Amino acid sequence: MVNEIQVKSILNKHRKRDDWFLDDYSVNPYSGCSFNCIYCYIRGSKYGENMTKTLSVKINAPELMERQLSKRAKKGEYGIIAVSSATEPYMPIEGKYKLTRKIFETILKYKFPVEVATKSKLVLRDLNILKEIDENAILPDDLKPKLKHGVIISFSISTLDEKLAKFVEPGAPKPIERLKTMRKCKEEGFFTGVCFIPVLPFLSDSSEQLEETIRTVKEYGADFIFVGGLTLFGKGPADSKTLYFKFLEKHYPELLPKYKELYRIFFSPPKEYQREIEEKSKRLCEKYGIKNRIV
Numbered sequence: 001m002v003n004e005i006q007v008k009s010i011l012n013k014h015r016k017r018d019d020w021f022l023d024d025y026s027v028n029p030y031s032g033c034s035f036n037c038i039y040c041y042i043r044g045s046k047y048g049e050n051m052t053k054t055l056s057v058k059i060n061a062p063e064l065m066e067r068q069l070s071k072r073a074k075k076g077e078y079g080i081i082a083v084s085s086a087t088e089p090y091m092p093i094e095g096k097y098k099l100t101r102k103i104f105e106t107i108l109k110y111k112f113p114v115e116v117a118t119k120s121k122l123v124l125r126d127l128n129i130l131k132e133i134d135e136n137a138i139l140p141d142d143l144k145p146k147l148k149h150g151v152i153i154s155f156s157i158s159t160l161d162e163k164l165a166k167f168v169e170p171g172a173p174k175p176i177e178r179l180k181t182m183r184k185c186k187e188e189g190f191f192t193g194v195c196f197i198p199v200l201p202f203l204s205d206s207s208e209q210l211e212e213t214i215r216t217v218k219e220y221g222a223d224f225i226f227v228g229g230l231t232l233f234g235k236g237p238a239d240s241k242t243l244y245f246k247f248l249e250k251h252y253p254e255l256l257p258k259y260k261e262l263y264r265i266f267f268s269p270p271k272e273y274q275r276e277i278e279e280k281s282k283r284l285c286e287k288y289g290i291k292n293r294i295v
């Protein structure tokens, strides 16, 4: 039984544009996520260990979107809208509620550009409306010289290894399905790529694995790929750090001491780690002729 809720606001304006996805706004028509990735940063007691059980549908999202976006459009405050930033926009439940699609209808009406981050092939259902957004969106002035697209579709992956993905992303489609969906988006003329976040320490971060991932996503038509480290938060039973360490204990106990060292003080690995995977992936992106940023 899905929880239907009414919310007071749906369109969030960021204080600062996101460095990676370039969004100035975000919209999340659902709360919680049935894909249940154990590393998900939204995890915590509010959603519980199994986020499928606490999934909520923001039933008044379309009418709020109309009200809020029309005001922004009137003032000419154009900016990229991330759909969605804190949940998956194409969970199976979207097949029934169509909230993501209704949000796109409003975005098209007011000519805003969008960034869609997904792991699901259900995005293919909306390529017709995304095509119209792509052709009509008004980019913010400072992005116009750098970006030629009104729609950016990114697919997130943490590993290409199917077995490992099943452990860490139990409710999500297989990585290969995401790549096949990306290829279809590319064939339809979209600007699309991969957000390789989080790269999993000692599991998907070796030089060989980075190279295999970058080479493979290029073969599937990606325009860009960017990498980011794993963040692990909290001590509660539903927190990402607790769940991830439980997974290690069960499947990779030999890695536990290494992880404890890596996450000894902070919620993310040391800066040198992030710098190293970024530098390695930059070199590999040059080798395979793929961008390592959206712009």
Ligand code: SF4
Binding pocket: 033, 034, 035, 036, 037, 039, 040, 041, 042, 086, 087, 088, 119, 172
């Ligand atoms: S798909 Fe995204 S929002 Fe959903 S659980 Fe995974 S990381 Fe979190």
